[in-house]
Amino acid sequence: MAQILAPSPQWQMRIPKCSVDASPLTSKMWSPLVLKQNSSKGAVKTSAKFRVFALQSDGSTINRVEQLLNLDVTPYTDKIIAEYIWIGGSGTDVRSKSRTISKPVEHPSELPKWNYDGSSTGQAPGEDSEVILYPQAIFKDPFRGGNNILVICDTYTPAGEPIPTNKRHKAAQIFSDPKVVSEVPWFGIEQEYTLLQKDVNWPLGWPVGGYPGPQGPYYCGAGADKSFGRDISDAHYKACLYAGINISGTNGEVMPGQWEFQVGPSVGIEAGDHIWCARYLLERITEQAGVVLSLDPKPIEGDWNGAGCHTNYSTKSMREDGGFEKIKKAILNLSLRHKEHISAYGEGNERRLTGKHETASINTFSWGVANRGCSIRVGRDTEKNGKGYLEDRRPASNMDPYVVTGLLAETTILWEPTLEAEALAAQKLALKKGCDQTKTNSKAMASGVGKSAAFTLLILNCFLYFVVAALSGWAVNHGITKARETASQLTIPAHIFPIYFPVGNMATGFLIIFSLIAGVVGFVSSISSMLNVIQWNLPNLHSAAATSMITWLLTLLAMGVACKEIRLGRTESNLRTLETMLIILSGTQMFTTGAIHAGIEDLIAREEIIRGRL
Numbered sequence: 177m178a179q180i181l182a183p184s185p186q187w188q189m190r191i192p193k194c195s196v197d198a199s200p201l202t203s204k205m206w207s208p209l210v211l212k213q214n215s216s217k218g219a220v221k222t223s224a225k226f227r228v229f230a231l232q233s234d235g236s237t238i239n240r241v242e243q244l245l246n247l248d249v250t251p252y253t254d255k256i257i258a259e260y261i262w263i264g265g266s267g268t269d270v271r272s273k274s275r276t277i278s279k280p281v282e283h284p285s286e287l288p289k290w291n292y293d294g295s296s297t298g299q300a301p302g303e304d305s306e307v308i309l310y311p312q313a314i315f316k317d318p319f320r321g322g323n324n325i326l327v328i329c330d331t332y333t334p335a336g337e338p339i340p341t342n343k344r345h346k347a348a349q350i351f352s353d354p355k356v357v358s359e360v361p362w363f364g365i366e367q368e369y370t371l372l373q374k375d376v377n378w379p380l381g382w383p384v385g386g387y388p389g390p391q392g393p394y395y396c397g398a399g400a401d402k403s404f405g406r407d408i409s410d411a412h413y414k415a416c417l418y419a420g421i422n423i424s425g426t427n428g429e430v431m432p433g434q435w436e437f438q439v440g441p442s443v444g445i446e447a448g449d450h451i452w453c454a455r456y457l458l459e460r461i462t463e464q465a466g467v468v469l470s471l472d473p474k475p476i477e478g479d480w481n482g483a484g485c486h487t488n489y490s491t492k493s494m495r496e497d498g499g500f501e502k503i504k505k506a507i508l509n510l511s512l513r514h515k516e517h518i519s520a521y522g523e524g525n526e527r528r529l530t531g532k533h534e535t536a537s538i539n540t541f542s543w544g545v546a547n548r549g550c551s552i553r554v555g556r557d558t559e560k561n562g563k564g565y566l567e568d569r570r571p572a573s574n575m576d577p578y579v580v581t582g583l584l585a586e587t588t589i590l591w592e593p594t595l596e597a598e599a600l601a602a603q604k605l606a607l608k609k610g611c612d613q614t615k616t617n618s619k620a621m622a623s624g625v626g627k628s629a630a631f632t633l634l635i636l637n638c639f640l641y642f643v644v645a646a647l648s649g650w651a652v653n654h655g656i657t658k659a660r661e662t663a664s665q666l667t668i669p670a671h672i673f674p675i676y677f678p679v680g681n682m683a684t685g686f687l688i689i690f691s692l693i694a695g696v697v698g699f700v701s702s703i704s705s706m707l708n709v710i711q712w713n714l715p716n717l718h719s720a721a722a723t724s725m726i727t728w729l730l731t732l733l734a735m736g737v738a739c740k741e742i743r744l745g746r747t748e749s750n751l752r753t754l755e756t757m758l759i760i761l762s763g764t765q766m767f768t769t770g771a772i773h774a775g776i777e778d779l780i781a782r783e784e785i786i787r788g789r790l
């Protein structure tokens with residue numbers, strides 16, 4: 177237990193090269209080097225504070241291994257040690273190996289790719305075992321100090337394909353989607369873990385083969401009979417701060433021997449990188465302490481709390497005024513994809529999410545303000561301020577933060593509910609809450625097709641209105657050219673435009689004017705409505721509904737004149753096309769207007785679902 181280190185921040189300073197013998201293997205080195213440096217430069221003096229305590233070896237009075245572990249090599253070489261870290265075949269094991277880099281680095285792009293034997297980590301077949309490591313994030317190494325670094329990597333085949341256990345790749349894709357980038361997703365992850373006594377695999381502080389007193393006094397407790405493993409939690413806290421991990425706190429948990437640390441708020445992919453690095457540090461510290469780290473979601477059966485990885489989440493619009501509405505919309509989406517999320521939230525989570533011990537049942541989705549028995553909890557402050565964040569309480573302690581953060585962003589920013597998902601929600605509701613809610617839901621379902629229908633109709637209308645505008649534009653042009661010569665033979669007022677028109681019959685002049693207006697307005701309004709429909713929210717749909725209603729009325733007017741023209745008869749083919757188009761358009765534009773109104777009802781119904789059900 178004695179090997180935990182407490183590096184001083186000064187250790188990070190670069191020290192100018194000394195002129196003394198640079199070879200590390202001189203007799204000088206075996207003298208108390210750290211003490212010797214104390215008497216020279218000030219910067220070097222501070223390095224004596226960085227101490228790693230090695231195990232006492234048999235028959236030695238001065239522990240020379242300890243001196244070497246604390247050796248500051250910066251005065252002698254520019255070279256640094258980079259510990260390449262990656263996730264192994266189980267998806268939860270962290271592996272690492274080290275290599276020398278010629279000089280200190282500040283960005284992962286300065287580091288070379290590397291490889292390892294994937295057949296030894298369950299990640300590649302023996303005959304083609306090479307897996308390639310791509311450096312993705314760097315942290316300062318609290319174990320080696322100096323300019324030495326930890327490197328979080330992800331894993332690829334030699335051909336450059338991410339291997340199946342590389343969950344970072346997909347997450348990075350999601351987090352680089354412009355829509356996700358613009359929402360600046362924040363994550364605060366509460367990593368719970370259990371410390372076990374080595375060899376017996378029984379929680380730290382528990383009598384071997386027996387149980388401590390029931391839960392109650394342990395959560396955030398102090399005292400030798402209530403808190404077990406504080407040194408580890410604290411050493412880890414400092415190691416994280418030193419490394420540059422965005423750790424935000426720690427606490428003792430409800431089950432004795434169980435602890436939690438929080439990382440965040442971190443933006444996007446960073447959340448996953450930081451949690452994985454923090455887990456690695458914890459593995460190294462528990463290794464030194466001779467304690468076993470367990471991320472099992474329910475390490476002890478019975479009346480003992482499990483271990484989770486609550487994920488606090490917000491987007492830019494949730495943090496802004498009116499954000500609570502966005503949070504509720506996100507919760508609706510999360511409820512509709514409950515199954516997908518649960519299957520990605522960690523192995524063995526069904527043993528933890530029982531509906532007891534501050535968890536919700538794994539089979540049902542629920543949410544509530546300040547309620548720890550729900551799948552999603554919203555804090556009192558968030559409700560009061562009308563903006564803030566939500567806490568997804570479902571992830572297990574062994575979840576992959578790349579998977580969980582990526583999925584949260586996907587479901588709440590990129591994903592739109594499908595008809596099937598809504599139907600499912602409606603069914604469940606019918607079972608749970610009776611007819612009132614079901615009605616709302618079936619209404620939402622029926623108009624669920626609204627978006628794609630409205631969009632398709634708008635594309636069609638856009639084309640038809642364009643043709644109408646072009647034809648009537650041609651007719652106007654024709655009329656202007658022909659009017660002078662033909663009208664000169666007529667008596668006043670017969671040639672006064674538009675009653676008289678050089679083609680068609682006496683209704684043609686009116687038709688051309690009305691259809692030109694309907695065509696131009698229809699074309700422009702179809703395009704603007706398409707943009708509105710893509711957004712599919714209430715303000716946009718209201719404006720689309722207004723424009724399409726006006727367009728429809730203009731189309732009806734033109735269609736009315738077209739009918740009159742048809743009744744008068746004797747028109748040429750261009751005009752007949754125009755008439756036909758107007759008649760078709762007065763129908764399709766009506767459907768478009770209908771679909772947009774249905775969309776508005778749909779959205780209102782969804783809000784009712786959120787209010788009534790969630």
Ligand code: ADP
Pocket residue numbers: 362363364365366424438439440441486488489490495564565567
């Ligand atoms: P709990 O009350 O559930 O125990 P904790 O205090 O342990 O919560 O953890 C909350 C986490 O949420 C912290 O890591 C914190 O930084 C993070 N957090 C705070 N505000 C936000 C936010 N707006 N979006 C995402 N995470 C946040």
Ligand code: MN
Pocket residue numbers: 366436438
């Ligand atoms: Mn917490």
Ligand code: MN
Pocket residue numbers: 366368429436
């Ligand atoms: Mn907790």
Ligand code: MN
Pocket residue numbers: 366486567
């Ligand atoms: Mn929590």
